[in-house]
Amino acid sequence: MTTQEPPQTLSVSQLNGLAKQLLEDCFAQVTVSGELSTLSRPSSGHWYFTLKDDRAQIRCAFFKGKNMRVNFSPEPGQQVNVRGKVSLYEGRGDYQLIVDSMQPAGAGVLAQAFEQLKQELMAAGWFDAENKKTLPENIRHIAVVTSPTGAAIHDILSVLMRRWPSMQISVLPVLVQGEQAAQQIADAILKANIWASQGLQNFDVILVSRGGGSLEDLWPFNEREVAAAIYNSALPVVSAVGHEVDFSISDFVADVRAATPSAAAELLSPDQGELISRLHLLKGRLANSQLRRFARWREQLLSITRRVRDPRSQLREQSQRLDDLEMRLQRQWLQAQRQRKQRLHAANQQLALLNPERQLKTKYKELNALRGRMQLAIKLRLQQPRIALKNMEQQLKTLGPEQTLNRGYAIISDESGAIVRDAANLQKGQELNAKFGRGSAELIVNK
Structure with missing residues (x-):
C-alpha cells in the first residue's frame, strides 16, 4: 500500500489569485457584444458597468487611461462591442472583464456601408473636381443647415462675430442625428435653393455642419439623400461635419470641405x-x-497757360455768337406767338358752338318736367295710405263690438271685469255689469 499526501490547503487569496491567473491566461483578448447597464463614472475617471444580453451579464471595468480614447458618449441601454481580457477582482472574488476599447455595436456595419456608398458615388463622378462649384468672392449671406442648439452653431457665430460681424446668417434648423435627421438635412438644402431661386432669400452659400461624435452620431451625413441634395444644389455647399479627423460622404460630395465648423466660418468670412x-x-x-x-x-x-490765346479774341467770338442766338430766340418767340393766337381763335369758335347757355335752357325744361312728375307721384303716394286707412276704419266699425251692441245685444262681466260666458258659473246675489250699445247697468243675480 502507498500513502497519498493530503491535498494542499489554499487560502482564499491564493485561490482567487490562481483563478485570476487562469482566466487571464485562457481569455487574454476577447471581443464581447452586449447592452450597457448600470454605468458608473466615479471621480477617479474609471468606468464601471455591466454588459448583458437576454440571459446573462458580466461586470466590466474600463480604466481612465483606456476610456479617454472613446469618441462617443456611452449611455445605459446602448448596444456596444467591447474588447479586453477576462479577469477576477480578488478582493471580492468577482468575475469581470477588463475593457481596453469600446465601439457602438453597429460601427463595423456602418463602416462597411460608408465604404460601399463612397465607392459607388466616386464611380458616378460625384466627387470629381469638375463638378464642384467655386465659392463666391464676396459672401454676404450664409444659409447654415445645422442644429440650432448644438455646439457647431455657437462655434460658427463666435468666429464670424470676431472676424466679420456684418455677415448675415440664416439658420435652417434640423436634427443632426437620429432616424429623421437625414431627410431634414436634405429638405433644408432643397429649401435654401428654392428660396434663393425665387428671390425670397439672397443666399450666397450653404454651410452643412455639426460637431463631432461617433460614426453612428455622424451617420445622417453619410446617407444617400443628403449626398444627392448637396450634389444637385445650385448654390455652393460647404461641409463641416465632426472633428478634423472625421470624414463623411457629405465632405466628399460638397464643393468645399472644412475640417471643423470653426474652420468653415473662417473660410467663408474675411478677416x-x-x-x-x-x-x-x-x-x-x-x-x-x-x-x-x-x-x-x-x-x-x-x-497750357503759356500757350493760351488772347482772351479778347475769344470774347469777340462769344459776343457774336450771343447775338446770333438772340436773333434766333426772337424769331422762335414770334412764331410761337402766332401759333398761340391761331389756337386761341380756333378755341373761341369751338366754344361758341358749344355755348352752355343753350344746353342750360334745355336742362331747365327737363328739370321742370321731372319736378311736376315727382310732385304728382308724391300726391298719389300720399293718397293711397289715406284711402287704405278709411277702408280699414270702415271694416273696424263693421266688425267691431259696437255694431253688435247696437243691434240689441249686451256684454255681461263680473266684479273683476271678466266676461261671463256660462250662466252655470254665476251665484245668487252676485253683482254683474251689463254694457249696451248706449250706456251700461249694474245687475244682481236673483235666480
Missing part, C-alpha cells in the same frame, strides 16, 4: 483686421497717388 490693415495701406497709396496727380496737373496748367 476684418486684415481688411482694416489693407485699407490703411490703400489709403496711404491713394494719398500718394493724388499728390503725384496734382503735381502733374499743376505742370499741365502751367504749360
Whole structure:
C-alpha cells in the first residue's frame, strides 16, 4: 500500500489569485457584444458597468487611461462591442472583464456601408473636381443647415462675430442625428435653393455642419439623400461635419470641405483686421497717388497757360455768337406767338358752338318736367295710405263690438271685469255689469 499526501490547503487569496491567473491566461483578448447597464463614472475617471444580453451579464471595468480614447458618449441601454481580457477582482472574488476599447455595436456595419456608398458615388463622378462649384468672392449671406442648439452653431457665430460681424446668417434648423435627421438635412438644402431661386432669400452659400461624435452620431451625413441634395444644389455647399479627423460622404460630395465648423466660418468670412490693415495701406497709396496727380496737373496748367490765346479774341467770338442766338430766340418767340393766337381763335369758335347757355335752357325744361312728375307721384303716394286707412276704419266699425251692441245685444262681466260666458258659473246675489250699445247697468243675480 502507498500513502497519498493530503491535498494542499489554499487560502482564499491564493485561490482567487490562481483563478485570476487562469482566466487571464485562457481569455487574454476577447471581443464581447452586449447592452450597457448600470454605468458608473466615479471621480477617479474609471468606468464601471455591466454588459448583458437576454440571459446573462458580466461586470466590466474600463480604466481612465483606456476610456479617454472613446469618441462617443456611452449611455445605459446602448448596444456596444467591447474588447479586453477576462479577469477576477480578488478582493471580492468577482468575475469581470477588463475593457481596453469600446465601439457602438453597429460601427463595423456602418463602416462597411460608408465604404460601399463612397465607392459607388466616386464611380458616378460625384466627387470629381469638375463638378464642384467655386465659392463666391464676396459672401454676404450664409444659409447654415445645422442644429440650432448644438455646439457647431455657437462655434460658427463666435468666429464670424470676431472676424466679420456684418455677415448675415440664416439658420435652417434640423436634427443632426437620429432616424429623421437625414431627410431634414436634405429638405433644408432643397429649401435654401428654392428660396434663393425665387428671390425670397439672397443666399450666397450653404454651410452643412455639426460637431463631432461617433460614426453612428455622424451617420445622417453619410446617407444617400443628403449626398444627392448637396450634389444637385445650385448654390455652393460647404461641409463641416465632426472633428478634423472625421470624414463623411457629405465632405466628399460638397464643393468645399472644412475640417471643423470653426474652420468653415473662417473660410467663408474675411478677416476684418486684415481688411482694416489693407485699407490703411490703400489709403496711404491713394494719398500718394493724388499728390503725384496734382503735381502733374499743376505742370499741365502751367504749360497750357503759356500757350493760351488772347482772351479778347475769344470774347469777340462769344459776343457774336450771343447775338446770333438772340436773333434766333426772337424769331422762335414770334412764331410761337402766332401759333398761340391761331389756337386761341380756333378755341373761341369751338366754344361758341358749344355755348352752355343753350344746353342750360334745355336742362331747365327737363328739370321742370321731372319736378311736376315727382310732385304728382308724391300726391298719389300720399293718397293711397289715406284711402287704405278709411277702408280699414270702415271694416273696424263693421266688425267691431259696437255694431253688435247696437243691434240689441249686451256684454255681461263680473266684479273683476271678466266676461261671463256660462250662466252655470254665476251665484245668487252676485253683482254683474251689463254694457249696451248706449250706456251700461249694474245687475244682481236673483235666480
